Each structure stands twice: as C-alpha cells, then as structure tokens.
Amino acid sequence: QVQLVESGGGVVQPGRSLRLSCAASGFTFINYAMHWVRQAPGKGLEWVALISYDGNNKYYADSVKGRFTISRDNSKNAVYLQMNSLRAEDTAVFYCARDRTRRGTEADYWGQGTLVTVSS
Amino acid sequence: QSALTQPASVSGSPGQSITISCTGTSSDIGGSDYVSWFQHHPGRAPKLMIYDVSNRPSGISNRFSGSKSGNTASLTISGLQAEDEADYYCSSHISNSIPVFGPGTKVTVL
Numbered sequence: 001q002v003q004l005v006e007s008g009g010g011v012v013q014p015g016r017s018l019r020l021s022c023a024a025s026g027f028t029f030i031n032y033a034m035h036w037v038r039q040a041p042g043k044g045l046e047w048v049a050l051i052s053y054d055g056n057n058k059y060y061a062d063s064v065k066g067r068f069t070i071s072r073d074n075s076k077n078a079v080y081l082q083m084n085s086l087r088a089e090d091t092a093v094f095y096c097a098r099d100r101t102r103r104g105t106e107a108d109y110w111g112q113g114t115l116v117t118v119s120s
Numbered sequence: 121q122s123a124l125t126q127p128a129s130v131s132g133s134p135g136q137s138i139t140i141s142c143t144g145t146s147s148d149i150g151g152s153d154y155v156s157w158f159q160h161h162p163g164r165a166p167k168l169m170i171y172d173v174s175n176r177p178s179g180i181s182n183r184f185s186g187s188k189s190g191n192t193a194s195l196t197i198s199g200l201q202a203e204d205e206a207d208y209y210c211s212s213h214i215s216n217s218i219p220v221f222g223p224g225t226k227v228t229v230l
Contacts, residue, residue, distance in 0.1 A: 004165075035219070044224040045158070045166065045209050059218050100171065105213050106156045108177065110165040 002026040002109040004096045009114030012086055020081040020114060022096030029077040030054075033099035035107050036070060036081045038092035038116075048094070051079065053102035064090075086118045124148065124210055124222035131228040137198040140225045142210030143191060148220060150191035154213035157186055157195045160224075161206045169208075170195060197227070205229045 008020040022034070036048040049070040050059045058070050069082040079096060093115050097107035124144045132138040142149065142157075149155055157170040168177050170186035173193065183198045193212070197204055210222040 037221075044207075045160070045211075045221040047211075047219050047221060050218065061218075095166065097166075104219075105154045106168075106171050106211065106219065107158075108168045108171065110167070112165050 002098065004098065004109060004111035006094060006096050006111045006114035009094065009116045011117045011119060013120050014087060014118055016086055017082070017084045018086060018116060020083065020094055020096075020116070022079045022081075022111060024077045024079070024096075024098070027098070030074045031102060033102055033104040034070075034072060034079040035097040035099060035104075036079075037095045037097055037107070037110075038090075039095070039113075040089070040092040043092075045095075046092075049081065050099070050104045052104060057103065059104070083116070086116075088118050090116065091118045092116060124212060124220060126208075126210060126222040126225045128223075129226045129228065131230055132197075132200045133230045134200055134202065136200050137196060138200060138227065140195045140197075140208055140210075140227070142193045142195070142212075142222050144193075144212055144220075145191055148191075148212040148214045149188065149193050152213050154219075155186070155188055155193045156211045157184075157193075158209045158211065159204075159206045160209060166209070200229055202229050 003025045005023045051070045067085045072079045093113040095113045097110045155173045158166040160166040174186040
C-alpha cells in the first residue's frame, strides 16, 4: 500500500533553516509528481510546492518562493523540502502528498505530517 | 493564487444528506476538470474522497458524490454517519499545475 512518511520537523529560530524529508513506498515513485502542503495551527490546507516526476519542473506558492526549495531523489524514493529564512508564519504541520500524475494535477495519497515550529 | 470559498460549517443528522459547496472563478473551478475533495480528521492524513470533479477513488463509499456547475463544485454526503464528521477541503488545479485549496468546511453530525 502507498506510504508516505515525513520527517525533519522541529523547533527552529526565525531566520534559520530546516530540511524536511518524505520517504515513499508501496508504489513506483518515479512515475508520480509530489507535493508539499502545510496547515498552520487553526488554519486550512495551503499548497506549498510541487515537483514533477523527473525533477525538471518545480512550482512554489508565492508565500515561499525564493525561500523554499523542493527536490527529489528517485534512487531513494524520497522528496525533500529545504526551508530557508524561516518565519513565524511558517509554523505548520507539513504534509507530503503524491500527485495522481507525472506532472501535477491533483494530490491523492498523503502522509501524516511533520510539525515545524518557528519560534525564538 | 486565486481563492476558493466554502461554507465554514455544515451539519446534519445521521441518515440525512448534506451538500458542501466550493465556489471559485472561471480561472480555477470553472475552467478545470481537476476538482478534488479531501476529508481531514485532525491529527490524521487527509484523504482523497473525489477527484476529477466526480470520480471516487477505490475504497471510497458511494455515499460521497461530486459535481460541478459553472464556477461552483459540490460534495454531497448521503446517509450521513458519525464517522463522516471531519473537515472537508475542495481543491482545484489552476495554471502551471498549481493547485489551490478552499478554506475548509467543518461537518458536524448532530
């Protein structure tokens, strides 16, 4: 069965960096685009970033553009989110989600999430 | 990115039917075949309930159905059950593969 397991969350000071990882299993990873989506405390879901199946196309929400970088390693069945210049408003549970296609249309399977807290 | 609107809450009694609306524009819902709905129980992974406007993934009960008219998509839950109590989010694909989520609707089973 499809499994997505996020890791790397924690407490970090404003302005610092953090790298999230998502380990995928139960499907042919290279055949799917992957998303990161977040949920701030008490708020709804916010799409963060998308990477195509081959890593050649990447898209970002305006709120993270220039600060976050999505990447993937198809040999390790993993997707990453490098987060730099973190702000208090980046505090959220970050979810990794598989897309239904290679290039990006709709997310289908999601992980349980990893909590990132940005605080001094 | 564009914004979608959903009612903050919808409630119903067990066995009843409820409908959650998701309103956008011709740039998102009105112009996209990629409208999906997710169920989210706090603390758990969101779950895809409807994709491509009206398709159910394997394993999803046929009590859940989706539709679209113009710039508004809808999720209907029939035969409401206690386990349906959750937050529901719509999503639409806009330009350059970018998805946008609605603000979410809290469904309460009375």
